[in-house]
Amino acid sequence: MDPMISSDSHIVEPPDLWEKWLTADFRPRAPKLVKDEEGGDAWLYNDGGAPAPLGLVTVTRGRPREELRWSGAHYDAINQGNFEGSARVKEMLEDGVVAEVIYSPQRTMRHFMLGTDDEFHLAGIRAYNDWLARDFCAKAPERLIGIAQMPSVGVDAAIAEMKRAKPLGHRGVLLSAWPSGNTNLSEADDPFFAEAERLGMPISIHCALSARGKVAPKPKTATEEKMSRGEATGGKQVSMLSGAGLDTMPLIMGEIILTGVHDRFPKLQFVSVESGAGWVPYYAEQMDDRYDRNKYWAKIKLERKPSEYVRSNWSFTFIIDHYGVKNRHAVGVDRLMWSTDYPHHGCDWPRSRSVVAEMFEDVSAAERRAITYDNAARLYGIRVGE
Template sequence: MPLQNDMKIISTDDHVVEHPNVWLDRLPAALKERGPQIIEDELGHHVWRYDGEIYPQIGLNAVAGKDPKEYGMEPVRYDDMIPGCYDAGERVKDMDIDGVEAALCFPSFPGFSGGVFQRAKDKDLALECVRAWNDFQVDEWCAAAPSRLIPLGLLPTWDPVACAREVERLATLGTKAISFPDGPVPLGLPSFHHPTHWEPLWDAVEAADIPLALHFGSGSFVPGFSFLDKSKPDPHAPFAVAIAVFATNSMWSTADLLLSGVLQRHPKLRFVLSEGGIGWIPYLLERIDYTWERHRWYQDIDKVARPSELFKKHFWGCFIDDFHGVDNRYQIGIENILIEVDYPHSDSNWPNSRKRIAENLVNVPDDEARMIVETNARALFKFPA
């Protein structure tokens, strides 16, 4: 049926391009010079300088309002972007144009789960930068429109005890979700299978009752994008390859966690598979149950639920445009599906997101469509109308 006018779309994956003063306004005076700040390079691009290193603003991360023929990976200036990329007031206006009620916004400069700070040499400075970004999300970005923008937090991923402390602080700030690497191993961190390393974090997240969002690429691994070595991507491989198969990251994360034992030890954990699509979920659940039936010799069979059962309790899939996933929604679980817009990235349909979402859901009953676009997200993030 047509998407009803009273169904308020909540995007569970948008992005904010940090304005130049996010860290200059919040870091201690002694750290401001080494903290993130915008400079102009010799080519006239706006780039971030952080502790002596230069980080370009990737063009694909801020293309809302542009013709796809103008997309590219080259760095961009703020005056090349529409203001909604970095200004909360303008963002809400763009959401109004797009027919979107509320949005959860991931970082840009730090990486989707703070990978820039994970790789930084000075971890004391990095911790202050993480905390400053979290404060910016709550006291500036979301404070500009509390009923429209949903607070998201980052963690000092290099230290699970510090992660736990920051989770506790985020809970007091009213943060509704926390971004975490979709695969810790490429960042040089222990895997989800490690029996003890992440336990302080899992305990803290359960106590705070805040879901963890695993955004595609947040663990620094990019599927299908050939690498000559760890630092130099294959110059002949278009980034379109990675975008086309982004769901493989979410498949990896989901299989890891379902077979790790983490969910048995921590039954209240919840994971959001951000920008992963949903069409692959029925296949993976079928395949992982089949695998589990034949290869669970490493687990206590009588005490372990089937992976597909664990998925329904612990995971939420998100999609931008996924007709196949919508057609197979009953194999996923209506209550486990969320919508996303991805503004201002190149996968976004802005300013026609509501129209495109309606096309995806045209054969979905009203009660199910309402859950997918709005009420599932409100319940998960504790974000009432």
């Protein structure tokens, strides 16, 4: 089988990340490493919730699915590639993966982005971006492809961080909120899009966006407290894990397309991350229909049909998506990018090759290579494995 690139992988922050990389003035307010109720390692954030265990966001060699749970995981027992770059390379090569695109842990970013202190917000994001580029990805920059987390305290700050991130080696940016910090997308965000287009930095959106100050603190209902402790095994939690991005990504993509962002910035590329692709043909069809019916009163005038921007300006990462693969021509073979989601619970390490072989059983070798390697390599300038 050809070499493979994971277009969406993650890290778990190392235990000493904030001590080493966060500005000294802010270290007392950094996330704190504590113990969960089973004695495992967990991070305590400032969102009002219980400590966040390592369990479902880490990979541990030899752990069967029957032992997967929220809590009880320890840094010294989980795969060291969860947080150390050299070890990650060994683990991904064992899985048949030659390069990974690395995204930030969003529960950690919330710690800095929820509050109203702009300097704390920026310090945390800069510390993470510095560590990712200068430590984790620096161990193998041709294989570990960093995506810089963007702040949401204003367009100027977001542009400054993007311009700072590119020479560090980051090859794209991740939005967790609109760059302006506003609730809705507007032309206030255009300067950021213009600079991203100029720099050739793809913009990723991982499942959802949240306006600054509009993100509710982590609820502390009985069910969610049980979930944080690994006690809840009911349908609601698994339903949430099953539908990541399905209630948000189509609308985010639609808002970007239907507000004319692609007409103003035709070379700008967006990536829908970890939201799958099976829904894309349906939603693209609905956009075309609703645009045609409503463009007059809505005063929307696009240069092309909405679905055409999907095929020219968007890429879609997926983990397990048989429907997306079967409908690859409706999505666009050149718009699909396979991923492992390592080290989160949805990954199949170290069996990714067998999973891909089964999912692509009826797909030609050329199209399989496009989806599992070529498309990500082209978007991010990855040369390893050619």
